[in-house]
Amino acid sequence: MTSQAPESVAPTVRVEHLTVVRGRARAVDDVSFELGAGTLVGLLGPSGCGKTTLMRSLVGTQVVSSGTVALLGEPAGSMRLRDQVGYVTQVPSVYGDLTVRENLSYFATILGASSEAIESVLAEVDLCDHAASMVGRLSGGEKARVSLATAILGSPSVLVLDEPTVGLDPLLRRNLWALFHRLAAAGTTLLVSSHVMDEAERCERLLLMRDGRILADTTPAGLLSSTASGDFESAFVALIEGDIPDEREVPTAGEERA
Amino acid sequence: MTWRRMRATAGRVLRQLRHDPRTVALLVAVPSVLMGLLAWILHGRGHDFDTLGPQLLGIFPLIVMFLVTSVATLRERTGGTLERLLTMPMGKADFVLGYAIAFGLAAIVQALVVSGLCFGPYGMTVRGAAWLVVVVAVLDALLGTALGLSVSALATTEFQAVQFMPAFILPQLLLCGIIVPRAELPTVLHWVSYLLPMSYAVDATQQLSTHAAITTQFLVDVTVVGGFLVVALALGTTTLRRRTP
Numbered sequence: 077m078t079s080q081a082p083e084s085v086a087p088t089v090r091v092e093h094l095t096v097v098r099g100r101a102r103a104v105d106d107v108s109f110e111l112g113a114g115t116l117v118g119l120l121g122p123s124g125c126g127k128t129t130l131m132r133s134l135v136g137t138q139v140v141s142s143g144t145v146a147l148l149g150e151p152a153g154s155m156r157l158r159d160q161v162g163y164v165t166q167v168p169s170v171y172g173d174l175t176v177r178e179n180l181s182y183f184a185t186i187l188g189a190s191s192e193a194i195e196s197v198l199a200e201v202d203l204c205d206h207a208a209s210m211v212g213r214l215s216g217g218e219k220a221r222v223s224l225a226t227a228i229l230g231s232p233s234v235l236v237l238d239e240p241t242v243g244l245d246p247l248l249r250r251n252l253w254a255l256f257h258r259l260a261a262a263g264t265t266l267l268v269s270s271h272v273m274d275e276a277e278r279c280e281r282l283l284l285m286r287d288g289r290i291l292a293d294t295t296p297a298g299l300l301s302s303t304a305s306g307d308f309e310s311a312f313v314a315l316i317e318g319d320i321p322d323e324r325e326v327p328t329a330g331e332e333r334a
Numbered sequence: 335m336t337w338r339r340m341r342a343t344a345g346r347v348l349r350q351l352r353h354d355p356r357t358v359a360l361l362v363a364v365p366s367v368l369m370g371l372l373a374w375i376l377h378g379r380g381h382d383f384d385t386l387g388p389q390l391l392g393i394f395p396l397i398v399m400f401l402v403t404s405v406a407t408l409r410e411r412t413g414g415t416l417e418r419l420l421t422m423p424m425g426k427a428d429f430v431l432g433y434a435i436a437f438g439l440a441a442i443v444q445a446l447v448v449s450g451l452c453f454g455p456y457g458m459t460v461r462g463a464a465w466l467v468v469v470v471a472v473l474d475a476l477l478g479t480a481l482g483l484s485v486s487a488l489a490t491t492e493f494q495a496v497q498f499m500p501a502f503i504l505p506q507l508l509l510c511g512i513i514v515p516r517a518e519l520p521t522v523l524h525w526v527s528y529l530l531p532m533s534y535a536v537d538a539t540q541q542l543s544t545h546a547a548i549t550t551q552f553l554v555d556v557t558v559v560g561g562f563l564v565v566a567l568a569l570g571t572t573t574l575r576r577r578t579p
Contacts, residue, residue, distance in 0.1 A: 098579060135421050136421065137420070137576060138578070139579045155423075158422055158424075159423050163421050165414045165417070165418065167413075168414075169414030169417065169418045171346070171350060171413075171415060172413075173350045173353050173354060174346070178349055182343075183422070185338065186342060186343075186422050186423065187422055187423065210353065226418070230422075
């Protein structure tokens, strides 16, 4: 795959006026943003705000209503992106009735990754001791790490991680964020979602989402200073309260309004 | 479509089976016990077992494989592993044929054990070649796998998937000629029976039990079953969706 050497000017991810209608709701509503190579971007917002739908649109598993999504200059989901984009779903999508190593070696074959890659991702997610364990018998956090290990097996250029640190103990969470930073430093573009606002401080850049829209595209420091808040939780609240007056067309039933 | 991914998928499915010895035991034991029961029921009734035995020898594996495959693929859909695989460089045909290979191998083991018991201790005899009965049984099991793969796309829950068995298989069982010979069915049903794969599967074994030599009808039957198999696999491939709403 030499054809996809990212040019320094072109963004790795370009989303333009993306709208996804699911049922009668606009799960993603006219969203546009760009991500450069080697950045670690947090996608934060309450659950149900459209984070997962947006992420599924990036990896090309979501039927979109309008707008465009391009990664590495190719439309999302196209053939040439399939070994370039890693995706971790919220619920660990690995085989519970196989061991950790059997899972990884299967996905490695599909991705064309080497057996050394299996050993190195096992170390990266700290699962060497569990390599021979059945995934179904692991704890939720361990399963999540098997799922993450699968996604980084093929050394993808873009990693889309849907709530990868939910329910993990603080030490492990810190280790995983350290891993995300290492991957970003090595040139991988990461979009990491979370509904826990405290995770904002670990990102280089933040996309704050609510009701299918991007409320703010900022940095952790920028968010705190623009809202004059001491913590991210209250900064987000301040942002929402500031957003309500200039709400534009109110696309869905306004149950959020008092 | 690559052989490497297909083989990896087949190997993975077999590995999953190996970790689930009870399912493997059931795959082999259930048709074995059922055929033994049939032999016992028909004991002392002349050649009834020789007539009915080979027909059911093809039908039991079809039903078992249909169920196992539709549940297995539904699990891939609901567990998110299918979605993940389809974001990877994985062909839809790699997935479907990987399953067909894995369950095909399981079907061969199943057919060998069950027909070994039938032709041995159960005392079943056919005029034609016994090994051809095994071949037809494997073909039927593969057809069950292929039908399970294509039908599972219609199911969104396990409850639905399990009910597709009576919905898709039992009508075929009623019309395939075991209960009433197909030629004696009411005209409309007789014509409908021509559209159902199980009619040909059952007729193929009937040809083997009544003719010493390979008949033209047997070859036609086997070809039609093979045709249904290919169509069902193709259908199973087209029902996989990379993008979902």
